[in-house]
Each structure stands twice: as C-alpha cells, then as structure tokens.
Amino acid sequence: MVKNLSKKERQKVLQKKIRENPFLIDRELAEIFDVSIQTIRLDRLELNIPEVRKRTKNLAKQAYSKVKSISGCEIIGKLVDIELNNSGISILETNEDMVLEKTKIVRGHHIFAQANSLAVAILDIDAALTGSAKTKFKRPVYVGERLIAEATVNNIRGDKFRVKVKTRVNQEEVFSGKFLVFSGEKLSKEGH
Amino acid sequence: MVKNLSKKERQKVLQKKIRENPFLIDRELAEIFDVSIQTIRLDRLELNIPEVRKRTKNLAKQAYSKVKSISGCEIIGKLVDIELNNSGISILETNEDMVLEKTKIVRGHHIFAQANSLAVAILDIDAALTGSAKTKFKRPVYVGERLIAEATVNNIRGDKFRVKVKTRVNQEEVFSGKFLVFSGEKLSKEGH
DNA sequence: GGTTAAGTTAGTACTAGGTCTTAATACTAG
DNA sequence: CTAGTATTAAGACCTAGTACTAACTTAACC
The missing domain is CATH 1.10.10.10 (Winged helix-like DNA-binding domain superfamily/Winged helix DNA-binding domain)
Structure with a gap:
C-alpha cells in the first residue's frame, strides 16, 4: 500500500x-x-x-512475433530469416554478461548456444535433440561484436539431420560447427 | 476455410x-x-x-520472466573439486528453464556450457579461450537430473591445452567432449 | 424400421475486466 | 462564496469467454 x-x-x-x-x-x-x-x-x-x-x-x-515452431525465449539470438529444413540466420548482440571477467572475450558457450539454437530452430520437427557437435572457434569474439550465424541443412536421413553453422563478425568467420540433430519425438513421448 | x-x-x-x-x-x-x-x-x-x-x-x-538462459553467472554448474591443470568436477542441477517447451529434455547448449565452463576453469591461466570442441550427446537429459561433469587435462603444449570432459547422470554417460583451449593472454591484452 | 450414441448447434445465465458517459461529492485557492 | 480540480459513484455496454441445458442431425447397429 x-x-x-x-x-x-x-x-x-x-x-x-x-x-x-x-x-x-x-x-x-x-x-x-x-x-x-x-x-x-x-x-x-x-x-x-x-x-x-x-x-x-x-x-x-x-x-x-518472429518464431513459429519454438517459443521466442528459447532461442539464443534473434532469428531473422528462416526457411524450414533448409537454412536460417540468427543475430546475437554480445554484451558484458557474456564475457570472461578479466578479458573482454565472449565465452565460447554463448557462441555455441546461438549456433545450437539456430540448428534446432530451422528444423521442422517438434522435439529436436542435439546428438553431436564438432565445433571450431576460429578467433576470439569481443564484447559488442555482432554475431551472425548462418545455418544450412546438409542432409536429412530419417530422423537424423546434419546442420552446418557458420558464425561471422563482419564477414570474418569466428566459429563453425557441424551438428547432428535427432528428431526426438518418440523419446519425448515415452515421457522418460 | x-x-x-x-x-x-x-x-x-x-x-x-x-x-x-x-x-x-x-x-x-x-x-x-x-x-x-x-x-x-x-x-x-x-x-x-x-x-x-x-x-x-x-x-x-x-x-x-526473461531469458535467464546462461548469461549472468560466470560458471555454469558448481565446481566441487579442482586440481589446477589436472582435473575437476562440476555439478549442475537441471531445471525447467533449461528445457525445450514441448518435451522435458534439457537443451544441448546447457550441457555444453557446463562442460566448457569446467574445461576453462580447471586451467591455471588468466584468459582461456575455447579453440575447438568435439562433443557427443549420448542420451537426452531430462529435467531434474543432476549433471556431474568430470574434466581431465590430457595434454599441455605451450599455450594449447587439451581437456576431456565426461558428463554423467547417475554413473550413466550422457555427454562427452574434447576441448582444445588456448591461453589467450596475448590476445586479450591487445584489447582488440 | 426403430433405437442408440455421437456429434453438432442453439440458447440462457453468468463472469472478469474492462469502456464510456453522466452525475454527485470533497477540497482548495482566490 | 464560488470556480476549478480531484475523486468517487452509478449505469449501460462490450468482449471473449464459462457452464449448463436442450434440441436437432446423422450414421451405425440389431
């Protein structure tokens, strides 16, 4: 009162x-x-x-506003362009919360999270599960830099999807990753 | 219609x-x-x-309720045992905020984040940078399960560190990853 | 054919959380 | 005392429903 x-x-x-x-x-x-x-x-x-x-x-x-198959807050970064089961682009503005304390370098898992989120979001499946990921961090990313991740679906075989993600800062590649994603629909229905 | x-x-x-x-x-x-x-x-x-x-x-x-996601805290999971430049263990309790909406499955990047955080934390260097990571998600992790990640440093050569992380739920392996980490001291001092 | 059940539609009463309007107070300054 | 501001009240109406009852249509079964 x-x-x-x-x-x-x-x-x-x-x-x-x-x-x-x-x-x-x-x-x-x-x-x-x-x-x-x-x-x-x-x-x-x-x-x-x-x-x-x-x-x-x-x-x-x-x-x-933007996203369909997945709710907005579940995605790291902003989806700006999506063709389901084909390709997509996500933009992530880096900020102070994402860096190592002593340096101004963005922690790797944020870059990974953006890529992983994007890889999962562009697939037209209800429950996507990351199966494996091979990732390379090509150069450090500094606070304030804008990460633009581009994903393309390379290959679909049954419930397995191969998605490649490249992340750039001003055209310069800072990260690349290959994700193997599963459609986890059966698993999720078992309810564990 | x-x-x-x-x-x-x-x-x-x-x-x-x-x-x-x-x-x-x-x-x-x-x-x-x-x-x-x-x-x-x-x-x-x-x-x-x-x-x-x-x-x-x-x-x-x-x-x-906002994207609590993975920003904010420096370390994902609790460090419970560390021998610098050798090994370490981290525990992460999973919760509702970490799952896909439709399933009860913890999103991959949280598991990655715990492993990556741990890999970086056990190294006795001021500024650690993830260079690359090969990761496997062996089975889905469900809400409420406690992730125990164990990291060991395999190899140190100059400013390159190879760290292996295994994450388990009740002894069962759910994730493994090999991280190549750089000491980024020079890079960070350049200030970009 | 007659009966049963499922599916659909219709109608009424009631609700929350408002809008919009008009009207009655209370207080305060000049 | 009065004008102006602030507050409260009262009433009609609105939307997007819930909850319930009742009637109607259709196909399926014996």
Missing part, C-alpha cells in the same frame, strides 16, 4: 508499478494506492496506458 | 492453428472450420486448450 500521494506522484508510481508488473488489474492497483478503481482508470486514460488485457497481449505479440 | 473435416481431423488442425497463432479467438476459429462457436469450445475443452486471454497471458508471462 502506498497511501496519500498527490495525483502527480501517484501517476508516476503507477507507471513504474505497471512497468514492473504489467499483469496488475485495475482493482489491484486501486488497492495498492488506496483509491477507487475509477481513479486508476482516469490515471490510465491520462497516461495512455491500455487495459491489462491489451498490455499482456502486446507483450505476448512482441515475444511471439 | 477448412471445411468438412471429421472431429478428429478438425481437432488436430485446431491444435496446429492455435500453436501457429495463439491469438485466434473462438469466432475466428469457427469461421476457419465452418462450424459453430460451440463446437470450437467443445474442442478446446476436450483438448485442454485455454481461452485466448489465458493463452496470451501465459505467453506474455513466459516472455516476461
């Missing part, structure tokens, strides 16, 4: 609260500020904040 | 349609299949598909 604020103060805090938790409904907000629901609605009107259902819908749309 | 399907066929296509576009409301679905809204609702009931607002809310929540 945040009582006895002026209108301006309340509206400021309101914006913050909604930013922090966009799932709050008007009734809950009214309780937080100890005002009536109507007041909250007037505030939202003045601040141009849509109702909770539109807020969450927008959030969901943002998250959903 | 997809007309004249049997109930089973319709329900199958319905699931697919909603997976492809979770924002479809019952009325739109009814138009797609040329059946009444009630039929769509019975289908959803049987298939356990929630209403559009719950679907989008869930999507939004997923997206909002």
Whole structure:
C-alpha cells in the first residue's frame, strides 16, 4: 500500500508499478494506492496506458512475433530469416554478461548456444535433440561484436539431420560447427 | 476455410492453428472450420486448450520472466573439486528453464556450457579461450537430473591445452567432449 | 424400421475486466 | 462564496469467454 500521494506522484508510481508488473488489474492497483478503481482508470486514460488485457497481449505479440515452431525465449539470438529444413540466420548482440571477467572475450558457450539454437530452430520437427557437435572457434569474439550465424541443412536421413553453422563478425568467420540433430519425438513421448 | 473435416481431423488442425497463432479467438476459429462457436469450445475443452486471454497471458508471462538462459553467472554448474591443470568436477542441477517447451529434455547448449565452463576453469591461466570442441550427446537429459561433469587435462603444449570432459547422470554417460583451449593472454591484452 | 450414441448447434445465465458517459461529492485557492 | 480540480459513484455496454441445458442431425447397429 502506498497511501496519500498527490495525483502527480501517484501517476508516476503507477507507471513504474505497471512497468514492473504489467499483469496488475485495475482493482489491484486501486488497492495498492488506496483509491477507487475509477481513479486508476482516469490515471490510465491520462497516461495512455491500455487495459491489462491489451498490455499482456502486446507483450505476448512482441515475444511471439518472429518464431513459429519454438517459443521466442528459447532461442539464443534473434532469428531473422528462416526457411524450414533448409537454412536460417540468427543475430546475437554480445554484451558484458557474456564475457570472461578479466578479458573482454565472449565465452565460447554463448557462441555455441546461438549456433545450437539456430540448428534446432530451422528444423521442422517438434522435439529436436542435439546428438553431436564438432565445433571450431576460429578467433576470439569481443564484447559488442555482432554475431551472425548462418545455418544450412546438409542432409536429412530419417530422423537424423546434419546442420552446418557458420558464425561471422563482419564477414570474418569466428566459429563453425557441424551438428547432428535427432528428431526426438518418440523419446519425448515415452515421457522418460 | 477448412471445411468438412471429421472431429478428429478438425481437432488436430485446431491444435496446429492455435500453436501457429495463439491469438485466434473462438469466432475466428469457427469461421476457419465452418462450424459453430460451440463446437470450437467443445474442442478446446476436450483438448485442454485455454481461452485466448489465458493463452496470451501465459505467453506474455513466459516472455516476461526473461531469458535467464546462461548469461549472468560466470560458471555454469558448481565446481566441487579442482586440481589446477589436472582435473575437476562440476555439478549442475537441471531445471525447467533449461528445457525445450514441448518435451522435458534439457537443451544441448546447457550441457555444453557446463562442460566448457569446467574445461576453462580447471586451467591455471588468466584468459582461456575455447579453440575447438568435439562433443557427443549420448542420451537426452531430462529435467531434474543432476549433471556431474568430470574434466581431465590430457595434454599441455605451450599455450594449447587439451581437456576431456565426461558428463554423467547417475554413473550413466550422457555427454562427452574434447576441448582444445588456448591461453589467450596475448590476445586479450591487445584489447582488440 | 426403430433405437442408440455421437456429434453438432442453439440458447440462457453468468463472469472478469474492462469502456464510456453522466452525475454527485470533497477540497482548495482566490 | 464560488470556480476549478480531484475523486468517487452509478449505469449501460462490450468482449471473449464459462457452464449448463436442450434440441436437432446423422450414421451405425440389431
């Protein structure tokens, strides 16, 4: 509860609260500020904040926009171009969270994760499993560099897919990997 | 419009349609299949598909909980035993955040990340860089399983280290990888 | 043919979380 | 005292549903 604020103060805090938790409904907000629901609605009107259902819908749309067969947050990097079972491109902006502390070099597993994610995402199968991977890290990647990974499906035999991924920074190859991916549909249905 | 399907066929296509576009409301679905809204609702009931607002809310929540993924922590897994330049063990408890949505199978790059982290951590050098990695994922890992990775340094030659990592769940091998790691001290001091 | 069951449609009552409008208060400054 | 701002309240309406009951259609079986 945040009582006895002026209108301006309340509206400021309101914006913050909604930013922090966009799932709050008007009734809950009214309780937080100890005002009536109507007041909250007037505030939202003045601040141009849509109702909770539109807020969450927008959030969901943002998250959903690009990807189909796999949900957005499961992918490392942004998928920018996909032809299912054929090829795809993913872009990953590197940041401080990805580096070794002492250097400014991006840790290998982030580069691997982008490539692996991409290899799995371009396949038109429900449950893809990485079977093996041969990878080469050709030169260190530094913070801030933009990783562009390009995957191509080389070969499909039954439930086995061979996918090759090349990752570049400004045309320069920094990583390459060959992934053998399985369609794990049977396995997943066994439920372990 | 997809007309004249049997109930089973319709329900199958319905699931697919909603997976492809979770924002479809019952009325739109009814138009797609040329059946009444009630039929769509019975289908959803049987298939356990929630209403559009719950679907989008869930999507939004997923997206909002954010990609914890593998960034943030320097080391993936807990180091429990280390002999520098010789061997080390790391334990990683798998959880819901690490799996593919549709299955309960841990995504490959988490297993890789643990192994890679360990391979780098056991070396007594300031800046370790993964040069290449050959990896095999021997069987799927399910949520909740505890990954125990064991690394041994096989060979040191100048600034090149060969590290082998085996990851097990209850003694059973689930992953193995050979990492070629470089001491990147010179590179890192160049500052790029 | 008659009966049973499955599948489909229709209709009603009710819900949450709103919108939009009008109207009544309370408080405060000039 | 009054004008203006802030707040609250009341009511009609909306969307996208749930839950339930009832009727109708169709094919399958004996």
